[in-house]
Amino acid sequence: MSILDKPWMAERSAIDNAVSGGSLNFPKARVALIFLMAVITVLFMLFSVAYKMRMELADWRALADPSVLWINTGFLILSSVAMQWAVSSARKGKAENVKLGMALGGAFALAFLIGQYMAWLQLRAAGFYAAGNPANAFFYLITAMHGLHMLGGLVAWTRSTARLWRGNDVADVKLGVELCATYWHFLLVVWLGLFAMLIST
Amino acid sequence: MVYVPPQEVEDVHLHDPDTFMTKYIWSQDHKVIAVQYSLTAIAVGLVALVLSLMMRLQLGWPGVFDFIDPESYYQFVTMHGMIMVIYLLTALFLGGFGNYLIPLMLGARDMVFPFLNMLSYWVYLLSVIVLMSSYFVPGGPTGAGWTLYPPQAILQGTPGADWGIVTMLASLALFIVAFTMGGLNYVTTVLQARTRGMTLMRMPLSIWGIFVATILGLLAFPALLVSAVMLLLDKLVGTSFFMPAIVSMGEQLDYSGGSPILFQHLFWFFGHPEVYIVALPAFGLVSDLLSTHARKNIFGYRMMVWAIVAIGGLSFVVWAHHMYVSGMNPYFGFFFATTTLIIAVPTALKVYNWTLTLWRGNIRLNVPMLFAIGFIVTFTNGGLTGLFLGNVIVDIPLSDTYFVVAHFHMVMGVSPIMVVFGSIYHWYPKVTGRMLDDRLGRFHFWVTFLGTYAIYFPMHYLGFIGVPRRYYAYEDFDFIPESAITLNENISIAALVVGAVQLVFLYNLVISYRRGKLAGSNPWEATTLEWQTPQTPPAHGNWGDTLPVVYRWAYDYSVPGAAKDFLPQNQPPSDDAPVQEEDNLGFDSTDPASGGGTREDA
Ligand code: HEM
Ligand SMILES: [Cu+2]
Numbered sequence: 001m002s003i004l005d006k007p008w009m010a011e012r013s014a015i016d017n018a019v020s021g022g023s024l025n026f027p028k029a030r031v032a033l034i035f036l037m038a039v040i041t042v043l044f045m046l047f048s049v050a051y052k053m054r055m056e057l058a059d060w061r062a063l064a065d066p067s068v069l070w071i072n073t074g075f076l077i078l079s080s081v082a083m084q085w086a087v088s089s090a091r092k093g094k095a096e097n098v099k100l101g102m103a104l105g106g107a108f109a110l111a112f113l114i115g116q117y118m119a120w121l122q123l124r125a126a127g128f129y130a131a132g133n134p135a136n137a138f139f140y141l142i143t144a145m146h147g148l149h150m151l152g153g154l155v156a157w158t159r160s161t162a163r164l165w166r167g168n169d170v171a172d173v174k175l176g177v178e179l180c181a182t183y184w185h186f187l188l189v190v191w192l193g194l195f196a197m198l199i200s201t
Numbered sequence: 202m203v204y205v206p207p208q209e210v211e212d213v214h215l216h217d218p219d220t221f222m223t224k225y226i227w228s229q230d231h232k233v234i235a236v237q238y239s240l241t242a243i244a245v246g247l248v249a250l251v252l253s254l255m256m257r258l259q260l261g262w263p264g265v266f267d268f269i270d271p272e273s274y275y276q277f278v279t280m281h282g283m284i285m286v287i288y289l290l291t292a293l294f295l296g297g298f299g300n301y302l303i304p305l306m307l308g309a310r311d312m313v314f315p316f317l318n319m320l321s322y323w324v325y326l327l328s329v330i331v332l333m334s335s336y337f338v339p340g341g342p343t344g345a346g347w348t349l350y351p352p353q354a355i356l357q358g359t360p361g362a363d364w365g366i367v368t369m370l371a372s373l374a375l376f377i378v379a380f381t382m383g384g385l386n387y388v389t390t391v392l393q394a395r396t397r398g399m400t401l402m403r404m405p406l407s408i409w410g411i412f413v414a415t416i417l418g419l420l421a422f423p424a425l426l427v428s429a430v431m432l433l434l435d436k437l438v439g440t441s442f443f444m445p446a447i448v449s450m451g452e453q454l455d456y457s458g459g460s461p462i463l464f465q466h467l468f469w470f471f472g473h474p475e476v477y478i479v480a481l482p483a484f485g486l487v488s489d490l491l492s493t494h495a496r497k498n499i500f501g502y503r504m505m506v507w508a509i510v511a512i513g514g515l516s517f518v519v520w521a522h523h524m525y526v527s528g529m530n531p532y533f534g535f536f537f538a539t540t541t542l543i544i545a546v547p548t549a550l551k552v553y554n555w556t557l558t559l560w561r562g563n564i565r566l567n568v569p570m571l572f573a574i575g576f577i578v579t580f581t582n583g584g585l586t587g588l589f590l591g592n593v594i595v596d597i598p599l600s601d602t603y604f605v606v607a608h609f610h611m612v613m614g615v616s617p618i619m620v621v622f623g624s625i626y627h628w629y630p631k632v633t634g635r636m637l638d639d640r641l642g643r644f645h646f647w648v649t650f651l652g653t654y655a656i657y658f659p660m661h662y663l664g665f666i667g668v669p670r671r672y673y674a675y676e677d678f679d680f681i682p683e684s685a686i687t688l689n690e691n692i693s694i695a696a697l698v699v700g701a702v703q704l705v706f707l708y709n710l711v712i713s714y715r716r717g718k719l720a721g722s723n724p725w726e727a728t729t730l731e732w733q734t735p736q737t738p739p740a741h742g743n744w745g746d747t748l749p750v751v752y753r754w755a756y757d758y759s760v761p762g763a764a765k766d767f768l769p770q771n772q773p774p775s776d777d778a779p780v781q782e783e784d785n786l787g788f789d790s791t792d793p794a795s796g797g798g799t800r801e802d803a
Binding site: 060 | 394427
């Protein structure tokens with residue numbers, strides 16, 4: 001199909017009549033996830049643009065990024081790896097490994113979130129309050145936003161994991177596991193971008 | 202006849218409602234959700250209408266109505282603008298018409314995620330409730346103007362600076378969540394759930410408009426969310442994202458260094474696409490009204506599709522034309538003036554195509570058609586003033602005057618409302634099974650159409666003579682002549698009349714629900730699928746046992762050689778219902794002299 005085709009003509013009609021099924025060769029839920037990830041990408045891009053623009057102004061004082069962020073990043077990477085392992089196990093039909101992968105993925109994600117919270121506590125203890133300087137405010141804001149999206153992911157994760165534990169067939173849960181993993185990788189990439197921005201400024 | 206293999210689109214399992222609660226309240230049926238969305242939107246829209254009439258009372262007869270003080274005036278302005286743009290038009294076009302038409306026009310049983318769809322409505326309702334709660338918090342709603350510019354939006358002295366602004370921002374955030382849930386549903390349904398034979402280029406333009414507008418919304422609303430969240434933090438936590446160092450009421454505040462311009466960029470990066478989020482569905486719907494009631498294929502279908510897509514894309518690179526007076530770099534202004542004028546090209550193409558659709562059509566001048574034609578006129582009018590404002594040098598003196606008010610009301614107030622009315626008259630018979638009363642409809646049209654001209658046309662002149670917008674009292678300035686005051690009085694009278702006549706419309710909606718003429722399944726003899734359902738109103742699941750199969754595009758009106766002057770999209774080709782062999786669509790495709798349908802070859 002292209003811009004030059006004339007949908008009213010008999011010639012084209014014969015071709016169009018045979019068309020069936022979705023425009024994209026993905027399950028519906030994956031299509032929605034792709035759009036959701038696009039929306040979230042725009043959201044974080046706008047936060048980053050705002051960050052860069054605000055940074056240029058005179059009162060910006062860079063903050064000392066807590067070193068626990070490196071450990072958190074490690075947790076998030078491990079979490080993604082575990083989810084990916086769950087996916088490949090699901091494809092091979094190994095139910096036990098899927099469970100383990102999902103459990104580990106969730107646990108590491110939680111560890112990441114707790115670590116992020118610790119980073120906040122450290123900053124506060126060091127006197128970096130949100131109202132003190134825009135750099136601080138952005139730090140809290142951006143990590144909170146990313147954390148919220150992680151929490152949203154954990155809701156979906158809970159649903160899939162619960163179904164696994166209730167003994168559903170791996171085949172039934174496979175799509176859920178795959179979508180969780182995709183979202184996890186996506187949030188990892190977003191975090192790496194944000195983290196790079198935060199530590200470099 | 203072309204052989205079509207049996208249905209391959211997978212059928213879906215629907216959640217079947219059985220009680221009153223699951224059928225009408227917690228419904229997951231897209232048609233019920235559409236009605237819920239529409240009624241809620243119309244209800245808040247009425248609030249916004251009343252607010253506008255209050256403003257007109259003050260402007261028409263300054264100081265006469267002492268219950269309108271400056272504070273309440275600014276609250277009227279703000280709530281009116283925000284409700285109309287977001288909670289009425291966006292919600293009605295996408296949540297209302299989008300929900301109703303997408304599955305029906307595409308031959309689907311429902312949206313792909315019915316539960317999410319239901320959630321979307323309830324979160325929307327929550328956002329409306331939070332917004333309305335503004336009236337009950339101490340200090341009342343915010344009076345910051347619908348653009349909510351800091352620093353004034355959160356400074357003492359602006360009405361609602363304590364609570365109203367918080368409920369407003371919270372409500373917007375909720376709305377965005379609701380919209381995103383609905384929007385993911387709409388795009389996925391359009392892409393993945395069309396019935397057999399319904400290719401993208403066979404979709405009615407209504408769907409194209411709604412589809413592209415939804416994508417715009419998904420990508421633009423995050424900018425509003427970002428600005429709302431950051432403004433909320435400035436307000437509640439005392440951060441200085443947007444707030445500069447400032448002395449307010451003789452006191453140095455704790456803010457320092459923030460950038461109000463940053464807010465403006467974020468706001469308009471959302472705000473300009475927003476006007477097309479409202480305009481594109483209107484473009485789509487009106488195309489279908491025109492084609493159906495002119496008994497003629499839409500002129501330049503492919504161009505219409507590409508214009509919608511092009512406008513959608515371009516609408517992301519013109520936002521700073523709202524900021525010409527913000528002190529920006531002149532090269533920046535030059536860039537945005539250029540893109541703004543470029544976007545007028547596809548827009549103008551659409552206007553030509555609508556007009557050419559009418560040309561030599563077999564026009565049935567019924568109520569939907571009247572509104573559709575009213576739209577073309579009004580939109581052209583508003584678009585032309587947009588061209589003036591798009592040029593920096595012209596905009597600077599006109600900025601923040603009534604000229605801008607006239608422009609955007611013509612283009613995004615009256616025009617979309619014309620389409621909303623036209624579409625309600627057009628689709629009401631499908632939703633309820635009964636026709637709206639025709640005579641009341643004509644009366645409603647003429648008073649509304651002429652009345653809105655009486656309201657907004659003189660505002661261009663007010664703008665030229667320099668009357669500023671958002672002034673509560675304007676009568677004691679040397680530069681504003683006496684004539685502005687009498688003119689305003691006239692405008693206010695027209696506004697009261699137009700406001701009152703909407704009651705006729707509401708009465709019509711209510712009375713026709715029980716007493717209207719029975720519509721039958723296809724009263725307008727239209728081609729698109731929603732008119733071909735086995736029951737009217739369509740039952741749960743829309744299509745009975747088998748999904749429809751599509752054999753033609755959406756605009757087979759007056760096809761040469763056909764027995765009838767319309768061929769439904771699901772009508773298989775046959776001798777009586779041919780598909781075009783020769784490409785003779787266009788100026789000659791219908792000959793009104795030969796009566797709807799057949800045509801002697803020229
Ligand atoms: C030919 C196309 C258009 C052009 C060139 C254009 C240009 C402009 C410009 C330059 C302004 C800023 C005026 C100022 O504040 O000084 C403006 C304001 C506005 N335009 Fe348009 N416009 C066009 C179409 C539209 C459409 C289609 C809509 C909506 C459906 C729309 C809605 C608005 C609104 C709501 C405002 C005022 C916002 C505010 O300040 O509160 N415009 N337009
Ligand atoms: Cu604009």
